[in-house]
Each structure stands twice: as C-alpha cells, then as structure tokens.
Amino acid sequence: MKYSFKNDYSEMAHPKILKALSAVGNRQFEGYGLDDYSSNATILLKKTFKVPNADIHFISGATHANLVVISSALRPHEAVIAPESGHIFVHEAGSIEATGHKICTRPGYNGKLSVGDIESIMLEHSDEHMVKPRLVYISLSTECGTVYTKAELSIISKYCKSNSLYLYIDGARLSVAINSPACDLSYIDIAELADAFILGGTKGGALFGEVIVIVNDKLKEDFRFLLKQRGGLLAKTAAISVQFNSLLTDGLLDELAIHSINMAKKLSDGIVSLGYEFMYPVETNLIIPIFPVEIVEKMRQSYSFYDWKGLGNKTAVRLLTSWATPENMVDEFIANLRLMGGH
Numbered sequence: 001m002k003y004s005f006k007n008d009y010s011e012m013a014h015p016k017i018l019k020a021l022s023a024v025g026n027r028q029f030e031g032y033g034l035d036d037y038s039s040n041a042t043i044l045l046k047k048t049f050k051v052p053n054a055d056i057h058f059i060s061g062a063t064h065a066n067l068v069v070i071s072s073a074l075r076p077h078e079a080v081i082a083p084e085s086g087h088i089f090v091h092e093a094g095s096i097e098a099t100g101h102k103i104c105t106r107p108g109y110n111g112k113l114s115v116g117d118i119e120s121i122m123l124e125h126s127d128e129h130m131v132k133p134r135l136v137y138i139s140l141s142t143e144c145g146t147v148y149t150k151a152e153l154s155i156i157s158k159y160c161k162s163n164s165l166y167l168y169i170d171g172a173r174l175s176v177a178i179n180s181p182a183c184d185l186s187y188i189d190i191a192e193l194a195d196a197f198i199l200g201g202t203k204g205g206a207l208f209g210e211v212i213v214i215v216n217d218k219l220k221e222d223f224r225f226l227l228k229q230r231g232g233l234l235a236k237t238a239a240i241s242v243q244f245n246s247l248l249t250d251g252l253l254d255e256l257a258i259h260s261i262n263m264a265k266k267l268s269d270g271i272v273s274l275g276y277e278f279m280y281p282v283e284t285n286l287i288i289p290i291f292p293v294e295i296v297e298k299m300r301q302s303y304s305f306y307d308w309k310g311l312g313n314k315t316a317v318r319l320l321t322s323w324a325t326p327e328n329m330v331d332e333f334i335a336n337l338r339l340m341g342g343h
Contacts, residue, residue, distance in 0.1 A: 003329055004304040008173070008260060008285060008322035013207040013243075020246045021207070021239070031235040033058060038241035044248040045199070045211060049191040055220045057212040058240040059232045062172035063092045065198045065210050070135060071099040072226040073166050073196070073219055078134035081121050083108035085143040087170060102131045110280050111144030112152065115159045122163060136160055139170040140190075141177040144279075145286030148177075150184045157193035166216065169197035173284065175204050175257040182283035191215055201243055205256040205323040209240035256323035260285035263321035263330055270334030279308065279316045290316045298340045303333065 004010045012018070029035040042056045059065045066088050070080060079102040082089050088096050089103050096103055104125070106117035118136055125133055136156065141147050148156075160167040169190060174197070177183050178190075190197055195216035201209040214220050227233045234240070247253040264285040268278065271289045279288040288308050291299070296315045299305070308316040321330070 002302060002304045003333075005319040005321070005333075006304050006306055008176075008203045008320045011322060011324040014205040014246075014252070014256060014323060016252060017206055017243050017246045020242050024238070024242055029238045031237070032233055033237035033241070035238045035241070037238045037245060041211075041241040041244040041248070044245065045213065048187050048248060049213060050188045051191045051213065051215055053217075054191065055214040055223060057214070057223065057227060057232075058234070058237045058244070059210055059212055059227070060208055060234065060240070061202060062087070062170060062198060062200055062210050063095060064230070064232055065212050066092065066137075066170055067095045067099070068227055068230045068232050069168060069196055069198075069212060069214075069219075070096055070137065071101065071230070072223060073135050073168070074101050075134070076100055077132055079104050079125075079131035080135050080137050081105075081113070081118055081133050081165075082137040083111060083113050083117075083142070085111045086137055087139055087143060087172075088137055090143070103137075104131070104133055110146045111139075111142030112146060112148055113138055113156065114152075115155050118156065118159060118165075133165065135166040135168055137168050137170065139172070140185075141173045141180070141284040141286065143286075145282070145284045145288065146280055147180050147183040147283050148185065149182075150189055153185060153189070153193050160195075166195045166219070167193065169194045171198045172200035172210065173203050173286075174199050175253045176260060176284045179254055179257040179261060180284050181261075182281070195219060201240070201247060203322075204247065204253055206240075206243040206247060209243055211240075211244060257285075260321045260323050260325065263325040263327065264319075266327070267319065267321060267330045267333065270330070271337065274334070274338055285321045287319050288316050289319065290314050292341070295337070295340050299337070302336060 081104050084105045084107050104121045196214045199211040268282040268287050306318045308318045
C-alpha cells in the first residue's frame with residue numbers, strides 16, 4: 001500500500017482520544033451539547049482563548065462550520081470576501097453560493113488576503129445594484145500552508161472593524177498555524193482579532209470534530225436555531241467534546257501540531273538538499289515543492305499526494321505531514337527521491 005502524504009487526517013485518531021471515547025462508551029449523557037463533557041470542554045476552550053463571554057458550539061466538520069457561520073452572519077443581499085485559494089471558494093462544492101451568497105475574491109499573496117485586496121472589493125461594490133460585502137473569510141493556516149503574522153492579521157481586523165465587516169477565521173489547522181515558527185500569533189490573539197473562528201480537531205488528532213467560537217455578540221443570537229436548521233446540532237455532541245477535553249488537557253493539541261510541523265520541516269529540508277524549490281514558503285505541515293514531471297510520475301509509484309499545479313515540464317505537488325507521520329517515512333521519502341534523480 002502506498003504511504004499517503006495527501007492530507008493530515010488519514011490516521012484515525014490519537015490513542016488518548018480513542019481511550020477517552022472508549023471510557024465513556026456505555027455512559028448516558030444529555031444530548032445536543034447539554035452534557036457535562038461539553039460543559040467541561042467549553043470551560044477549557046474559554047480558558048485557552050481567554051473569552052469568558054464567547055459562545056462555543058461543537059460541530060462535525062469544518063465545511064459544515066463554514067456554511068453555518070457564514071450563512072448565519074449574512075443577510076440575503078450580503079457577500080463574502082475571500083482569497084481565490086480559499087476553501088469556501090474552491091473545495092466546498094458551492095456550499096456558500098447555495099445559500100444565496102456571492103463570494104468576492106482576490107488572488108492574494110501566498111494564499112493570504114491583504115487590506116488592499118479587501119479595500120479594492122469594497123470600492124467596487126458601491127451601491128444597491130451590487131451585493132454588499134459583509135464578511136471577510138481567511139484560513140489559518142492557509143490553503144498554501146502559509147500563516148498570517150500578528151501585524152498582518154491586526155491590520156485586517158482593524159480595517160474590518162472600521163468598515164462594518166465581520167472577520168471570520170477558518171481554523172481547521174489553527175493549532176498548526178499557532179505553533180508554526182513563522183507565526184507570532186497566540187490563541188488569545190485570534191479571539192481578540194476575529195469576530196468568529198473555528199478550532200479544528202479533525203486535522204489535529206481527533207476522530208472528527210471542530211469547535212465554533214463566536215466572540216461578537218451580534219453573531220450569537222439564535223445561533224443554536226440556525227445550527228439546528230442547517231443540520232449541525234448533533235444529538236451526540238458529547239462525542240466531539242470528549243475529544244476536545246483530551247486535546248486541551250496537558251497540551252496534547254499543541255504537541256501533535258508541533259510533531260506535524262517538525263516532520264514537514266525535515267521533509268522540506270531533505271527536498272531542498274536535493275536541489276528542488278518550493279512554490280510557497282514552508283511554514284506549516286503543508287508544503288508545495290516543485291519537481292520535474294518525470295520525478296512526479298516515479299513518486300506516484302510509492303506515495304499518494306495531490307498535484308497542485310502544472311508548470312510546463314514541472315509539477316507543483318502538495319505534501320502534508322500529520323500528527324502521526326513516522327519520522328522513518330520522511331527519511332524513506334527523501335532517500336527514494338534521491339534515487340529517483342535528486343540533484
């Protein structure tokens with residue numbers, strides 16, 4: 001079987017999480033997030049982000065979270081601003097558009113939006129003959145594996161507040177971003193700068209599940225009704241909150257994120273040592289190296305991965321390490337790449 005570098009959720013779940021789920025398997029609990037496990041996880045999350053007044057909601061996946069949060073925040077004539085590489089624009093099957101909301105995009109830089117990008121869209125949409133941009137969507141880390149700095153995110157947040165825009169952060173890989181050496185943001189900074197965001201578990205070692213954190217009071221009203229209407233209010237919410245209790249105890253979530261980053265660093269260092277370049281800066285566990293087409297075809301014989309972009313006689317490919325990537329598999333990949341024709 002080929003070893004997969006396609007994503008960071010190929011492995012089922014960290015043993016501590018499986019043990020925690022097994023330990024509560026035959027216990028009874030209240031449904032729909034009204035259980036003790038959800039209450040405890042909520043306390044841990046509010047402590048982590050220092051948001052005592054935030055609303056916390058547990059949901060099955062990031063696409064579902066994006067759909068519910070964005071559609072709930074917008075009135076029928078309002079639109080989303082996002083980078084062209086944004087997950088909601090490229091990889092969510094038109095879920096936002098299906099709710100009647102347009103996504104206005106800019107190419108951005110290294111997967112990131114700038115204030116200039118946002119402002120240019122605002123200037124284009126000047127009256128009632130067009131949609132009204134109301135929410136800015138960014139992901140952290142980005143689809144290109146890059147991260148925003150505190151200065152970058154602060155200026156975006158300030159612009160949003162000055163122009164009546166909500167700032168929403170898709171944090172499916174937030175723990176990886178926060179633990180990246182290239183990122184000077186903290187969990188507390190995220191809560192201070194965003195109106196709402198998600199903290200991912202699926203890509204962080206959980207079996208499944210994400211957390212929606214709503215900071216802005218304007219977005220809180222009737223959210224459980226909206227969550228229910230969109231199919232996101234789970235009877236067995238405890239199955240998610242139990243996992244976050246484990247992830248947020250003794251630093252497990254950060255520990256697993258750091259492992260994935262370290263494995264990506266080792267992988268990228270090996271690729272650089274063989275003379276290859278990258279399409280974007282290597283900052284997290286998602287890296288996009290560029291190889292000759294013939295090398296890529298040889299790689300396919302032993303490994304699974306996604307092609308990112310064709311570049312004539314070269315191809316940029318997407319490689320991801322995870323919380324469970326064995327170091328020996330990274331060593332093996334580099335050794336095999338050297339045999340395939342590394343410089």
